[in-house]
Amino acid sequence: MSRFVAYYRVSTARQGQSGLGLEAQREAVARFTTGGKVVAEFVEVESGKRNDRPEIAKALALCRVHGAKLVIAKLDRLARNVAFIANLMEADVDFVAVDMPQANKLTVHILAAMAEYEREMISARTKAALAAAKARGVKLGGPVKLSDVAAEQGRAKGRASRSSTAASRAADLSPILRAVRSEGFDSARRLAAELNERGIPTPSRRGLWQATTVQRVLSASR
Secondary structure, X not given: OOEEEEEEEEOOHHHHHHOOOHHHHHHHHHHHOOOOEEEEEEEEEOOOOOOOOHHHHHHHHHHHHHOOXXXXXXXXXXXXXXXXXXXXXXXXXXXXXXXXXXXXXXXXXXXXXXXXXXXXXXXXXXXXXXXXXXXXXXXXXXXXXXXXXXXXXXXXXXXXXXXXXXXXXXXXXXXXXXXXXXXXXOOHHHHHHHHHHHOOOOOOOOOOOOHHHHHXXXXXXX
């Protein structure tokens, strides 16, 4: 049975509370995933001014834990968000968009290239306009351009998010291991047995959990 993690996005808190647009996304995903299993759902309430998306990070982490595919209802608006593109390109996760099921990582690369090209064109037009204004004798100030700040923030986030596969998987699994331990499964052997019982995939997604596997994950996540 195919496993999915659903990710929905609404523009405002009011939409999130009222379900406006959200129910349509849920219905589209439900129809698409018939015959599979939706492991979890994440709803991002995001304004056009925000670049950080904590819910997509959680969704991608759970996809890696379960070996699941990220499913989204609509790719068009999401794909225009550079933060979403960066997260999706860097994540070791497959995805499918209900409104564009043929889209793949190549599609996302193309969309990212187009977004980069658009930024460069905007920058070129801005410089040309400033040069023309200066030629007309307009006094120009020297504030830092917001595009430069956003670009540096994006690069910083990219550097921070890159890590080894083992460390990333350990971080994904750490909350699950802590939750199971809190239920009384306090030894590595008992933890391994309970993780196998719950069907939680190992970091390699092959074989069963062993006490040594649990110990490695716990050590890596400290």
